[in-house]
Amino acid sequence: MVKSLPLYTSYKFHSIIATIISIWLVVFLVLIAPFDASDLSFMIRLQILPFYGVISFIGYMLLVPFQNWVFKRMNRWTIIFEVLFIFVFNILVLLGSFWYYKTEIINGIYSFSKFSIEVYTPICFILLSILIFSRWFLNRKAPTKPTSKITLTGDNKLDILQIYPSDLVSISSADNYIEVSYLKGNLLQKKLLRNTLKNIQEEIPSLVRVHRSHLMNPIHFKEWKSTSVLGLTQSEIPISKKYKQAVLDLNHSSLKTDHSPQT
Numbered sequence: 001m002v003k004s005l006p007l008y009t010s011y012k013f014h015s016i017i018a019t020i021i022s023i024w025l026v027v028f029l030v031l032i033a034p035f036d037a038s039d040l041s042f043m044i045r046l047q048i049l050p051f052y053g054v055i056s057f058i059g060y061m062l063l064v065p066f067q068n069w070v071f072k073r074m075n076r077w078t079i080i081f082e083v084l085f086i087f088v089f090n091i092l093v094l095l096g097s098f099w100y101y102k103t104e105i106i107n108g109i110y111s112f113s114k115f116s117i118e119v120y121t122p123i124c125f126i127l128l129s130i131l132i133f134s135r136w137f138l139n140r141k142a143p144t145k146p147t148s149k150i151t152l153t154g155d156n157k158l159d160i161l162q163i164y165p166s167d168l169v170s171i172s173s174a175d176n177y178i179e180v181s182y183l184k185g186n187l188l189q190k191k192l193l194r195n196t197l198k199n200i201q202e203e204i205p206s207l208v209r210v211h212r213s214h215l216m217n218p219i220h221f222k223e224w225k226s227t228s229v230l231g232l233t234q235s236e237i238p239i240s241k242k243y244k245q246a247v248l249d250l251n252h253s254s255l256k257t258d259h260s261p262q263t
Helices: 011-032 035-039 042-048 050-074 079-101 112-139 197-203 241-248
Strands: 150-153 160-163 168-174 177-184 187-193 208-211 214-216 221-226 229-232 235-238
Touching (some): 011 042, 011 050, 011 112, 079 112, 160 177, 168 197, 197 214, 208 235, 214 235
Antiparallel strands (some): 150 160, 168 177, 177 187, 221 229
């Protein structure tokens, strides 16, 4: 199984990373003056090269919403997603840089292939070290799961389930039992316990009743599949009209009315 990585989804946090990368790139281009930039005076370099840093900043920030969307949909971030993020970032910066290189400001003479291989690639490898380190260092501050677990029990002594609150997705009644849907290793698992929804809701008041037979954990809400079905993490549960307005009134960003289908 692919190991999950910590990820901070804050735009403020990622704007810091984008700024660090952009400043480093500008300093490198202006002071080191690689390639034919060394033929320009310092003042000229200071006037025309910082825009490459702006391109880098914009390219990074354009990807943040997509990164956060993937993280929300998949409920995890992996090394594969990280590699794809870095790859697409470099493609965006390459295209933006070549466009600027061909404007009348720079008036570059290289073809796209020559610019990519001889100009961008060497800078890319240096840029990668800053990008990877910045994301690794600051992502370590991403919120982690609480150390304390909740314990769900049934009438049978062997009916015990200990999980993190954030891993609990939903609970449904099944005859004289409840079916607990939870995440284990980022995969949905189910367990039957001899208990009632009423008892569980008293034990875990943060759960929201969406149907007489179903409770959900609000943090796992993903979308409205229809007027009567909610999409949760790796699962779906019905919602009855009786509880729909109560769900919409929740003070939770994922459950705002504009996510609800029109009735």
